[in-house]
Amino acid sequence: MRKLHPAVTLLAMVTLAFLYIPLLAVAIFSVNATRYGLAWRGFTLDWYVKLMHNEVILSAAWNSLALAVVSTVVATILGTALAIGMDRFPWTKKAGTTLDLFLHLPVVVPDIIFAAALVVAFGLLRMISSIFEPGLLDMIIAHITFQVSFVALVVRSRLASIGRDVEEAARDLFATTPYLLRRVLLPLLLPGIFAGAMLAFTLSLDDFVISFFTAGPDSQTLPLFIFAAVRRGVTPEIHALSTLVLLTTVLLIIGMERFTRK
Amino acid sequence: MKKLTVLLVAFFIAFAGTALAADKVLKIFIWSEYMDEVNMPKAFEKATGIKVKLDLYESNEEMLAKLQAGGVSLYDIVVPSDYIMPSMIKLKLLQPLDHSKIPNLKNLAPKFRNASFDPGNKYSVGWQWGTVGLMYRKDRIKDADAQSWSILFDPKKDPGPFCLLDSVREMMGITLRYLGHDFNSINPKELKAASDVLIRTKKRTSCLGFKGGVGGKNDVVANAAAAAIVYNGDAIQAMAEDPKHLGFVVPKEGSEIWLDSMCIPAKAPNPDAAHKWINWILEPKVGASLSNYNHFATPNQAAMPFLDKKDLANPGVWPTPEIMKTLQFTKDLGKDTRIVDQAWTMVKSH
Amino acid sequence: MLWILLFLVLPGLVLVVVSFATRGSYGQLEWSFTIENYKRLLGFSVFGWTADYIIILWRSVWVAFVTSLIAVILCYPLCFFICSRPKRTRYLWLMLVIIPFWTNMVIRTYAWFLILAPEFPPARLANLLGFIPPNTPLYPNAFAVYIGMVTIFLPFVALPLYSSVERLDWSLVEAAQDLYASKVRVFTQAILPQTMPGLSVGIILTFVPAMGMFVVPDLLGGAKYMLVGNLIEQQFGASRDWPFGAAVSMALMVLTMVSLYLYRRKHKDMEFV
Numbered sequence: 072m073r074k075l076h077p078a079v080t081l082l083a084m085v086t087l088a089f090l091y092i093p094l095l096a097v098a099i100f101s102v103n104a105t106r107y108g109l110a111w112r113g114f115t116l117d118w119y120v121k122l123m124h125n126e127v128i129l130s131a132a133w134n135s136l137a138l139a140v141v142s143t144v145v146a147t148i149l150g151t152a153l154a155i156g157m158d159r160f161p162w163t164k165k166a167g168t169t170l171d172l173f174l175h176l177p178v179v180v181p182d183i184i185f186a187a188a189l190v191v192a193f194g195l196l197r198m199i200s201s202i203f204e205p206g207l208l209d210m211i212i213a214h215i216t217f218q219v220s221f222v223a224l225v226v227r228s229r230l231a232s233i234g235r236d237v238e239e240a241a242r243d244l245f246a247t248t249p250y251l252l253r254r255v256l257l258p259l260l261l262p263g264i265f266a267g268a269m270l271a272f273t274l275s276l277d278d279f280v281i282s283f284f285t286a287g288p289d290s291q292t293l294p295l296f297i298f299a300a301v302r303r304g305v306t307p308e309i310h311a312l313s314t315l316v317l318l319t320t321v322l323l324i325i326g327m328e329r330f331t332r333k
Numbered sequence: 334m335k336k337l338t339v340l341l342v343a344f345f346i347a348f349a350g351t352a353l354a355a356d357k358v359l360k361i362f363i364w365s366e367y368m369d370e371v372n373m374p375k376a377f378e379k380a381t382g383i384k385v386k387l388d389l390y391e392s393n394e395e396m397l398a399k400l401q402a403g404g405v406s407l408y409d410i411v412v413p414s415d416y417i418m419p420s421m422i423k424l425k426l427l428q429p430l431d432h433s434k435i436p437n438l439k440n441l442a443p444k445f446r447n448a449s450f451d452p453g454n455k456y457s458v459g460w461q462w463g464t465v466g467l468m469y470r471k472d473r474i475k476d477a478d479a480q481s482w483s484i485l486f487d488p489k490k491d492p493g494p495f496c497l498l499d500s501v502r503e504m505m506g507i508t509l510r511y512l513g514h515d516f517n518s519i520n521p522k523e524l525k526a527a528s529d530v531l532i533r534t535k536k537r538t539s540c541l542g543f544k545g546g547v548g549g550k551n552d553v554v555a556n557a558a559a560a561a562i563v564y565n566g567d568a569i570q571a572m573a574e575d576p577k578h579l580g581f582v583v584p585k586e587g588s589e590i591w592l593d594s595m596c597i598p599a600k601a602p603n604p605d606a607a608h609k610w611i612n613w614i615l616e617p618k619v620g621a622s623l624s625n626y627n628h629f630a631t632p633n634q635a636a637m638p639f640l641d642k643k644d645l646a647n648p649g650v651w652p653t654p655e656i657m658k659t660l661q662f663t664k665d666l667g668k669d670t671r672i673v674d675q676a677w678t679m680v681k682s683h
Numbered sequence: 684m685l686w687i688l689l690f691l692v693l694p695g696l697v698l699v700v701v702s703f704a705t706r707g708s709y710g711q712l713e714w715s716f717t718i719e720n721y722k723r724l725l726g727f728s729v730f731g732w733t734a735d736y737i738i739i740l741w742r743s744v745w746v747a748f749v750t751s752l753i754a755v756i757l758c759y760p761l762c763f764f765i766c767s768r769p770k771r772t773r774y775l776w777l778m779l780v781i782i783p784f785w786t787n788m789v790i791r792t793y794a795w796f797l798i799l800a801p802e803f804p805p806a807r808l809a810n811l812l813g814f815i816p817p818n819t820p821l822y823p824n825a826f827a828v829y830i831g832m833v834t835i836f837l838p839f840v841a842l843p844l845y846s847s848v849e850r851l852d853w854s855l856v857e858a859a860q861d862l863y864a865s866k867v868r869v870f871t872q873a874i875l876p877q878t879m880p881g882l883s884v885g886i887i888l889t890f891v892p893a894m895g896m897f898v899v900p901d902l903l904g905g906a907k908y909m910l911v912g913n914l915i916e917q918q919f920g921a922s923r924d925w926p927f928g929a930a931v932s933m934a935l936m937v938l939t940m941v942s943l944y945l946y947r948r949k950h951k952d953m954e955f956v
Contacts, residue, residue: 181895542905
């Protein structure tokens with residue numbers, strides 16, 4: 072703990088305000104009883120009520136959720152397998168670094184390049200088989216691809232911090248590999264796997280760019296819906312929807328923190 | 334592990350379930366705010382038992398891009414404008430209509446039964462037609478000033494914040510007309526001149542950028558903009574709710590007249606339902622309720638007696654012969670569309 | 684591993700191939716190969732030479748750079764502040780930073796529409812200072828884009844930087860102060876080197892994605908301030924020119940690779956994440 076120059080504190084406060092004022096504005100205007108303009112006309116929950124009856128929004132929310140859950144599940148499995156495989160398998164140095172490079176690609180490459188590549192690739196694949204229509208399947212595949220990297224990276228760092236000792240001890244006690252995996256490694260890795268899964272889940276829920284390029288008519292997600300609606304003209308219902316999304320995010324984060332604290 | 338598999342299986346079943354209900358669903362891909370998006374689908378469902386799902390777009394090019402990227406097998410009905418239909422036909426994106434399923438075809442006015450871009454209604458049935466013009470706020474811009482496109486393009490005039498139209502052919506065409514050229518010009522020098530005007534205009538601080546479809550109209554209604562280039566029906570719709578503050582005019586230099594039609598994509602999942610929809614829209618009362626809602630002009634002759642008298646008398650909806658003289662149809666340019674597209678990319682990127 | 688290979692590397696290769704293809708007259712993909720797309724990128728078009736696309740590429744790099752810079756400048760005080768709090772409340776302050784990080788990018792961006800609206804102080808101030816005519820919103824323009832970008836990327840810098848600042852050995856700083864070093868030197872010699880790991884991660888996590896951003900420039904810049912992301916999006920959307928879009932993506936990829944290479948050279952022993 073230290074004494075801070077008041078200017079530093081001021082700047083810090085300003086920065087935090089900068090982050091939050093727009094969000095607060097959205098929340099405030101979601102309960103403003105006026106359709107146009109920004110004059111305060113009284114408190115109302117009308118817009119939230121309208122939201123609940125809007126089928127399009129509800130289906131978009133469902134899509135976002137379904138997409139996130141399915142892709143997270145698959146990505147977590149693949150990512151964990153990848154991390155363990157990369158760490159424990161005796162790769163040659165060269166193979167190891169190339170794999171490492173590929174693993175980092177989705178993390179560092181701007182997602183628009185990735186999205187553009189997928190659009191083209193799916194377009195070509197579509198000529199072979201029609202399951203590659205833009206839509207939920209395409210989006211799931213796309214999401215899994217970038218999620219796997221994140222999960223693998225998180226799990227790998229956890230693997231590194233676990234170290235080999237426990238494993239060697241188990242081997243000394245004549246443990247077989249499947250047993251080793253199930254009873255020793257996986258339980259130890261669980262926090263890492265869980266963290267990776269959470270990361271993947273949130274990334275998928277919030278994803279915009281990749282979903283934008285691979286979505287089909289039935290598979291609009293919430294971010295896509297909000298984007299299209301905002302381009303058409305901002306309405307209080309959008310504010311209401313956004314506020315709800317914000318609140319859900321906050322609750323999710325607080326819940327997550329509580330969960331991982333124990 | 335077992336729990337996971339159960340979960341995954343459950344999801345796949347859920348997906349499959351939605352697929353099975355397919356023949357009771359009609360998927361429409363249409364411009365936003367083009368019909369009563371809540372009640373019209375309900376009315377159709379009541380009449381035929383088929384549910385309607387809407388997906389919206391703001392410009393023809395956006396629609397075409399989606400279709401080319403795979404949407405051709407995802408939608409049952411699309412509503413393209415006249416000029417883009419020849420391209421769609423050449424790209425094999427549309428399927429021919431089965432006239433035996435559309436007995437109400439006889440309700441169309443004769444001039445819409447043999448359009449130059451689709452003689453004999455092989456692929457399309459007229460939906461609505463209209464113009465593009467200037468919508469403005471009467472409390473910020475004088476009626477007299479709005480009569481010319483120069484209110485937007487002349488740097489010496491300051492109309493207040495304004496929106497341009499995010500539609501390549503229509504926006505370029507209007508600028509070309511402003512400069513006295515043909516709406517459908519493919520002359521590189523003329524296109525460059527038009528691009529330069531557009532670039533200069535968009536860079537002004539009062540320009541709020543390009544908005545597609547109903548974006549500009551919504552901005553004017555919300556008083557975020559003083560003027561916007563809009564489709565006539567959208568403007569008249571808004572004016573009906575606020576006639577004191579809103580005005581619409583087709584500026585004297587000229588503009589576009591367009592016809593949107595209903596078409597069925599080549600690989601539509603439910604063409605049967607699509608034909609039912611087209612036939613239903615052609616019913617006199619339904620056609621009239623559509624036009625009375627969106628304030629565009631209808632190609633449906635049998636619907637005329639049921640139209641709102643105010644709309645019939647409104648030159649914004651049914652243009653007078655003088656205005657008609659200044660309007661041009663957007664032409665399909667075939668290979669030459671490319672040069673206009675490149676000019677447009679230049680306008681947007683500069 | 685197979686998955687990544689299949690859905691990541693292959694599409695990348697396809698993209699490279701497509702960037703040499705031509706756009707058919709109706710916007711479909713034609714497999715006649717030419718370098719025309721790249722020539723257009725460099726400015727040679729049927730309308731005479733324009734530096735438009737090069738400007739856009741440059742602009743994207745510049746915006747990414749400025750965004751990272753501003754974010755760093757704002758994050759140091761923020762991190763110092765959080766570290767100065769007692770250990771128990773630090774956690775809460777961190778949460779305040781994390782929450783916007785997880786919040787949807789589209790929402791955070793369009794929220795600025797409200798703040799920058801004509802009736803509110805920022806726009807009114809700009810009007811008073813003569814930057815914009817009365818009753819105009821403070822967007823779309825370059826300024827709004829910068830604000831939006833910084834808003835989005837602040838947490839990306841703050842979190843890694845915080846982990847470095849937390850481990851800061853303040854005794855070194857105090858030593859520098861005791862030796863009467865100027866405030867600037869205290870910072871550059873004592874603080875900066877120690878926080879380098881976190882700072883670099885933060886910068887690379889900001890700079891590279893910022894170059895390819897398109898949501899913020901699209902909503903807050905309109906078509907008035909285009910970045911590479913918008914250009915690519917436009918080609919895959921309304922312009923239906925996949926080959927050109929692919930070529931532009933390649934250009935962005937090259938910029939990304941260059942940045943990463945420079946980063947790697949500077950921090951040879953730095954471990955990612």
